[in-house]
Amino acid sequence: MEQQLSDLIRKYKEGKASEEDLQILEKYIETGEVELEALGxxxxxxxxxxxxxxxxxxxxxxxxxxALLATTSKTKKARSQWFTNLWISVPSVRWAYTFGLLAAGIAIGWFFSPNGQDHTEIHLLSAEVKEMKEMMMLSLLEKESTSDRLKAVSLSSELPGASQKVTEALLQTLNSDENVNVRLAALEALLPYSSDPSVRTGLIASIARQESPLVQISLAETMVALQEKNSVDPLKKLLEREETPAEVKEKIEESIRILI
Amino acid sequence: MLKVKDGQVEQLGLLFERYKKILFGFFYNMNKDRDLSEDLVQNVFERILKYRKGFKGDGEFKVWMFHIARNVNIDAFRKQGRLPGEDLQNWDEKLGDDGANHEQQMAHSEEMKILEMAMARLDREKREVIVLSKIDGMKYKHIGDLMRCTEGAVKVKVFRAMQALKKEYLKIQAAV
Incomplete structure (x- = not known):
C-alpha cells in the first residue's frame, strides 16, 4: 500500500501520471493521506x-x-425619534407613559434590590461606545476633506469627557489645520476642557502660532473668558508683530487690559 | 459582531479595522484592480450592516463575512463580464517594460509576473479557492463551510486549481 502510494507520487513528480493515476491521487488527497507538500x-x-x-x-x-457608519448611526437615531414626535403631539401618550413608568418603577423597586453588576455592565458599554467615537473622530481628523475634519471636531462635542488623546488631537488641529473654520471649530470644541491644565497651556501656546486674524481674536476672547493671566505675555508678543492687523491689535489690547 | 447585531453599529469599526486588509487582499488577488477592490470592501460592510440580523452567532464572523464577500465578488464579475488581466498580450507588454537593474531581481520579478498572469487566466472558482486557502487563519474547514463541501473536497479543489495554475504557468513561460 505504502509502496503503491510512493510509486504514485514519484510518477506524478516525474510528470508520468496517467488520468487514472491522478484520480487515485485525488482520493488520497481527499482523505488527507497525501498533502500538497509531498507533490514537489x-x-x-x-x-x-x-x-x-x-x-x-x-x-x-x-x-x-x-462615513457609512456615521450615516447609519444617524438614521438609527432618526428612527428612534418617532416616539418623541408622538410624545409631543398626543398628550394622552405622555400621561400613559408617566403612569406606566411610575408603576414599573415601584414594582421593580419593590421586588429587586439594587444590583451592582448591571451598573458595571452599563459603564463598560458606555466606555466602549466612547472609545469607538474617539477612534472615529481621530480617524476623521486626518482626512483631506475639510467637511470631514469639521465633522470630526463636532463629533468631539458628543463625547462625555474626552480623553487626553482627543484634546491633544484638537490642540494639534487648532495649531496646524490649514482651514481657518476647522481651527475655529477646534478652539470651540476645546472650551469645555479648559479646566484641564494641559489644555490651558496648549491654548496659551497656540496664541503665538496663529496667523489668521479670526483665530487670533477668538483666542484673545477665550483667554478673557478663562481669566487666564498667563496669556498676557504671548498676547503682548502678538501686539509687537508687525504683520498683526490693526483691528486684531485693538482687540488684544482690550483683552490685556481686562486680564491685568 | 453580536453587539453590532444588537444595534451598537459603532462596534463595526473594530471589525473593519481587523479585517479590512484581509478582505481587500482577497478582492485584489481576485481582480487586480485596487479601486474596484476598495469599493467591494465597502460593499461588504454595507451588506454586513444591512443584514446584521442574519448573523446567527453560531459560527465564526470571518466565515460569515467571506460568505458575503464571495457574493459581492460574484456580482462584480458578472457586472464586468470578463476578468481583468486575462489578455495574454497585455501581460506580454507588462513583462517587457521592466527596466530592471539586477539580473536575478529581474528573473524573480518576471517569475512573479508570469505567476500573476497564470493566476489571472484561471477560472474564477479555481482562483478563488487558491486565494482563500492563502488567507491567514483560513482553514480548509472554513473554506468548506463557504463552498458548502467537505474539507477533503476543498483539498482536492486546491490540488486541481494548482494543477491548472502550473499548466498555465508553463504555457506562458514557453510563450515568453
Missing amino acids: DIYRLYQDLDGLETPAPSEKMTGSFY
Whole structure:
C-alpha cells in the first residue's frame, strides 16, 4: 500500500501520471493521506504565490467606511425619534407613559434590590461606545476633506469627557489645520476642557502660532473668558508683530487690559 | 459582531479595522484592480450592516463575512463580464517594460509576473479557492463551510486549481 502510494507520487513528480493515476491521487488527497507538500513542483508554485504583492488599501477606503457608519448611526437615531414626535403631539401618550413608568418603577423597586453588576455592565458599554467615537473622530481628523475634519471636531462635542488623546488631537488641529473654520471649530470644541491644565497651556501656546486674524481674536476672547493671566505675555508678543492687523491689535489690547 | 447585531453599529469599526486588509487582499488577488477592490470592501460592510440580523452567532464572523464577500465578488464579475488581466498580450507588454537593474531581481520579478498572469487566466472558482486557502487563519474547514463541501473536497479543489495554475504557468513561460 505504502509502496503503491510512493510509486504514485514519484510518477506524478516525474510528470508520468496517467488520468487514472491522478484520480487515485485525488482520493488520497481527499482523505488527507497525501498533502500538497509531498507533490514537489506544485507545492513550490503554491509557496511562490506568497511572493505576489498586494498593495495596502488606501485611507480613502477607511474614510468611506466611517462615513457609512456615521450615516447609519444617524438614521438609527432618526428612527428612534418617532416616539418623541408622538410624545409631543398626543398628550394622552405622555400621561400613559408617566403612569406606566411610575408603576414599573415601584414594582421593580419593590421586588429587586439594587444590583451592582448591571451598573458595571452599563459603564463598560458606555466606555466602549466612547472609545469607538474617539477612534472615529481621530480617524476623521486626518482626512483631506475639510467637511470631514469639521465633522470630526463636532463629533468631539458628543463625547462625555474626552480623553487626553482627543484634546491633544484638537490642540494639534487648532495649531496646524490649514482651514481657518476647522481651527475655529477646534478652539470651540476645546472650551469645555479648559479646566484641564494641559489644555490651558496648549491654548496659551497656540496664541503665538496663529496667523489668521479670526483665530487670533477668538483666542484673545477665550483667554478673557478663562481669566487666564498667563496669556498676557504671548498676547503682548502678538501686539509687537508687525504683520498683526490693526483691528486684531485693538482687540488684544482690550483683552490685556481686562486680564491685568 | 453580536453587539453590532444588537444595534451598537459603532462596534463595526473594530471589525473593519481587523479585517479590512484581509478582505481587500482577497478582492485584489481576485481582480487586480485596487479601486474596484476598495469599493467591494465597502460593499461588504454595507451588506454586513444591512443584514446584521442574519448573523446567527453560531459560527465564526470571518466565515460569515467571506460568505458575503464571495457574493459581492460574484456580482462584480458578472457586472464586468470578463476578468481583468486575462489578455495574454497585455501581460506580454507588462513583462517587457521592466527596466530592471539586477539580473536575478529581474528573473524573480518576471517569475512573479508570469505567476500573476497564470493566476489571472484561471477560472474564477479555481482562483478563488487558491486565494482563500492563502488567507491567514483560513482553514480548509472554513473554506468548506463557504463552498458548502467537505474539507477533503476543498483539498482536492486546491490540488486541481494548482494543477491548472502550473499548466498555465508553463504555457506562458514557453510563450515568453
